[in-house]
Amino acid sequence: xxxGKPEIPKTGRPELKNRTREFALRIVRLYSSLPKTTEAQVLxxxxxxxxxxxxxxxxxLADLRQEAEQLVSIFVAxxxxxxxxx
Numbered sequence: 001x002x003x004g005k006p007e008i009p010k011t012g013r014p015e016l017k018n019r020t021r022e023f024a025l026r027i028v029r030l031y032s033s034l035p036k037t038t039e040a041q042v043l044x045x046x047x048x049x050x051x052x053x054x055x056x057x058x059x060x061l062a063d064l065r066q067e068a069e070q071l072v073s074i075f076v077a078x079x080x081x082x083x084x085x086x
Contacts, residue, residue, distance in 0.1 A: 039071075040067075040068040040069075040071035040072045040075065041068075041072055043064065043068045044065065044068045044069065044072065047061055047064060047065050047068070
């Protein structure tokens with residue numbers, strides 16, 4: 001970093017392409033390592049930035065958000081039930 005700004009590689013586009021590819025792979029690996037009960041929570045997190053892009057319509061996102069929220073509620077209730085039994 002120079003002057004608080006990240007250095008841009010001088011090798012050009014191939015280096016940037018490799019960096020973004022590795023970043024994407026790290027995200028996929030991180031997601032794969034998460035407990036499956038957090039999938040709906042992860043979806044809820046990503047719906048907000050997705051909505052901001054305008055890539056998909058609000059109605060489609062609203063349906064996904066509603067389903068994700070319901071699944072999170074079910075998972076939370078299940079975890080609470082299991083903990084009460086322990």
